[in-house]
Amino acid sequence: EPEVTQTPSHQVTQMGQEVILRCVPISNHLYFYWYRQILGQKVEFLVSFYNNEISEKSEIFDDQFSVERPDGSNFTLKIRSTKLEDSAMYFCASSIRDSSYEQYFGPGTRLTVT
Amino acid sequence: DQQVKQNSPSLSVQEGRISILNCDYTNSMFDYFLWYKKYPAEGPTFLISISSIKDKNEDGRFTVFLNKSAKHLSLHIVPSQPGDSAVYFCAASEWQAGTALIFGKGTTLSVSS
Structure with a gap:
C-alpha cells in the first residue's frame, strides 16, 4: 500500500539554524500539506501546496517557513532560523484531490531546537 | 478558538x-469530516470520513x-479490540475556505481484554 514517507525521523538543531524537513508524498497525489503538533497540543495546519504553488497557509506559516517541490517526488519544508518554539512533530500529508478528500499522513519528523 | 472540540x-x-467517541464543531460551514487514529511515534492514520450531505457512513x-443540527459527530467502533487502543482525532474541513484540516485535541481510547 502506498504511503507518505518523511526524513529524518528526528532532527536536533540549535536555535537560529536552518532546517529542511523532507517528505515523499504518495505518487499519484496532487495536493501536499505540512502540519505540526507541539507536544500535548493538537495537530495544526501549516500550509498546502498544489500545482507548484502555495494554495493556503496558516498564521503559523510566517516568513521563516518555506516549502518547495524540488523534483517530481520530494516535498520539503524549510525553517530558515529556528526558534525554541519550533520544536514539534512535523507531519507531511498528501491527498489525491482537495479538502473533500482524505489526507494521508507520514510518520512525522520530530524537530528539537536547543 | 476551538472550532473542533473533543471534550x-x-x-x-x-x-x-x-x-463511542464524540466530536462537536462550531463552524456551520464545515462540509467534510474525518476521523484519524494515531499511535505513539506515528502519523495520524485515516479511518473514515463523512460528507455533510450524509448522516451516516459505515466501514x-x-x-x-x-x-x-447539533453540530455533532460520533465514531462508533463495534466490537472494540485491544488493537484499537490509540488516540482518535476528529477533523473537519470547509471546501470553499481551502484545504486545511482543522483537528480536535483527540481522545485516548483504551480497550482492555
Whole structure:
C-alpha cells in the first residue's frame, strides 16, 4: 500500500539554524500539506501546496517557513532560523484531490531546537 | 478558538463492547469530516470520513454519525479490540475556505481484554 514517507525521523538543531524537513508524498497525489503538533497540543495546519504553488497557509506559516517541490517526488519544508518554539512533530500529508478528500499522513519528523 | 472540540480526553472500554467517541464543531460551514487514529511515534492514520450531505457512513467495525443540527459527530467502533487502543482525532474541513484540516485535541481510547 502506498504511503507518505518523511526524513529524518528526528532532527536536533540549535536555535537560529536552518532546517529542511523532507517528505515523499504518495505518487499519484496532487495536493501536499505540512502540519505540526507541539507536544500535548493538537495537530495544526501549516500550509498546502498544489500545482507548484502555495494554495493556503496558516498564521503559523510566517516568513521563516518555506516549502518547495524540488523534483517530481520530494516535498520539503524549510525553517530558515529556528526558534525554541519550533520544536514539534512535523507531519507531511498528501491527498489525491482537495479538502473533500482524505489526507494521508507520514510518520512525522520530530524537530528539537536547543 | 476551538472550532473542533473533543471534550473527552480519554475513554476506557472492554474488549468486545462498543466504543463511542464524540466530536462537536462550531463552524456551520464545515462540509467534510474525518476521523484519524494515531499511535505513539506515528502519523495520524485515516479511518473514515463523512460528507455533510450524509448522516451516516459505515466501514467494517467503524461507523460515523453526523448530526448537522447539533453540530455533532460520533465514531462508533463495534466490537472494540485491544488493537484499537490509540488516540482518535476528529477533523473537519470547509471546501470553499481551502484545504486545511482543522483537528480536535483527540481522545485516548483504551480497550482492555
